[in-house]
Amino acid sequence: MTDHLIAAVQTHLPNIDVNIISQGAEALVFETTTHPYNQTSEDASKYIIKYRPPKPYRHPKIDASITKIRTVGEARIMYKLSKLGIPAPTLISSDFNNGIVWMEYLGYNLPNGNISSFKNWLWFLEETAKAQQDEEGEDLSLCVSEEVKLVCNKVGELIGRIHLNDVIHGDLTSSNIILLPENNEPALIDFGLSSISGLPEDKAVDLYVLERAILSTHSVFSNTYNTWLLQGYKDIHHSKEFKQGSKKYSETIKRLEDVRLRGRKRSMLG
Amino acid sequence: MYITFPQFPKYKVYISLHQNISSEKLQTIKENLASQNSEYNYCFLNAHHIISLAHLQQAIHRSVMNYSRGTMSAKTVNAEIILNLSPVNSIMDAFKNFGIREDCDSAIVVKIIEEDSNEDVSEKLTKLVGPESELNDQVLFDLVDFKRFKKVYKLNDAKFTHTQNDLSKLAIGACILRGC
Numbered sequence: 001m002t003d004h005l006i007a008a009v010q011t012h013l014p015n016i017d018v019n020i021i022s023q024g025a026e027a028l029v030f031e032t033t034t035h036p037y038n039q040t041s042e043d044a045s046k047y048i049i050k051y052r053p054p055k056p057y058r059h060p061k062i063d064a065s066i067t068k069i070r071t072v073g074e075a076r077i078m079y080k081l082s083k084l085g086i087p088a089p090t091l092i093s094s095d096f097n098n099g100i101v102w103m104e105y106l107g108y109n110l111p112n113g114n115i116s117s118f119k120n121w122l123w124f125l126e127e128t129a130k131a132q133q134d135e136e137g138e139d140l141s142l143c144v145s146e147e148v149k150l151v152c153n154k155v156g157e158l159i160g161r162i163h164l165n166d167v168i169h170g171d172l173t174s175s176n177i178i179l180l181p182e183n184n185e186p187a188l189i190d191f192g193l194s195s196i197s198g199l200p201e202d203k204a205v206d207l208y209v210l211e212r213a214i215l216s217t218h219s220v221f222s223n224t225y226n227t228w229l230l231q232g233y234k235d236i237h238h239s240k241e242f243k244q245g246s247k248k249y250s251e252t253i254k255r256l257e258d259v260r261l262r263g264r265k266r267s268m269l270g
Numbered sequence: 271m272y273i274t275f276p277q278f279p280k281y282k283v284y285i286s287l288h289q290n291i292s293s294e295k296l297q298t299i300k301e302n303l304a305s306q307n308s309e310y311n312y313c314f315l316n317a318h319h320i321i322s323l324a325h326l327q328q329a330i331h332r333s334v335m336n337y338s339r340g341t342m343s344a345k346t347v348n349a350e351i352i353l354n355l356s357p358v359n360s361i362m363d364a365f366k367n368f369g370i371r372e373d374c375d376s377a378i379v380v381k382i383i384e385e386d387s388n389e390d391v392s393e394k395l396t397k398l399v400g401p402e403s404e405l406n407d408q409v410l411f412d413l414v415d416f417k418r419f420k421k422v423y424k425l426n427d428a429k430f431t432h433t434q435n436d437l438s439k440l441a442i443g444a445c446i447l448r449g450c
Contacts, residue, residue, distance in 0.1 A: 015276045034276050037331035038324045070448040079443040085429030090439045093331060094446045097341075 019258035052099030064148035156232020172210035204255035316374035322438040329354035357444040374446035
């Protein structure tokens, strides 16, 4: 099914070995060990290539323009974040007309071989706890340790930080948060649905999406995790670094309560 | 030094750094470039605004890509490299900021060569501009005029601009998003 899409990316990237790691509705994500222009001989680094293939059901001209607009939009948000010093992949190279962006590879492999996303990390802790539990009885304290609390707070702070800079991620899930090898510092990835907005509504929806994602992927401790995440979100808003943070915080949280009652969509029509 | 890009094996790129160029020589080069003398068919850059090899290679990579596909925005591939180094779309500004200048006695010369050509670029350049210096990231970093670099790339409000790596990544991002 995806073979012809991989063939398509190969025509744009000759001589580059790509390995598919994820496929969404709009884009394919590959990893590669080849740097497009700055290859050093003994370099084992990996790079990410995000490719938006043409959609055959759209008119070719409209298709080309949509692909370009979306690829550029994503790259622009990534640049904005790296300028703000917020951990996110940086741009390496681009071919906007063909919907290709090269970016930095973030994260490391967990002991079970999975990539260190926030989701995989929490699942890994749960697995480890369950494996130990057989001998010692019911004990899942590993999943709610101080370390987990710290990471959750940091994730909350990170989301607060992008919101204070009016960046809306648009697809906050625990798998779009990558933990970096240094102290499990969180970083954000996948800005395909991101936008710039200062409205409390958009920020609240962003938080709501994350809350629901945590609820469905880490249901055992979802309440604890969400409380910790919101705590981090609150802390960063009240820090001295940002003016008017506490005002923005109360507006967003007030909105979040409304959003919880009605769901992500603003109206039930259309 | 020669570099090649895995995507474009048909081309190789020669990059060299020349330091302590006399102002008369810079003047001559400028005049010859303006009159499009075919002996001077190289891309001459001043070293004040190039932060790292990756930064320069990014621009060359993109230029080679546009050149091989016939989608260049500038007239020649040499001008295309200068344009791709710039964060703004105006080619005049790009030439002003990145082209050879009399107030910078270090020049970086880039030449894109078709693979089967066995032209001796190094020898010709030594005659035109003078002896080559060693070219690496540290040398480039030491030649940068940071105040102007930050102004050109609008990095005065950026948060982390302490290391070469940070600056290089930001400059590359700005180049990639030129005109978007």
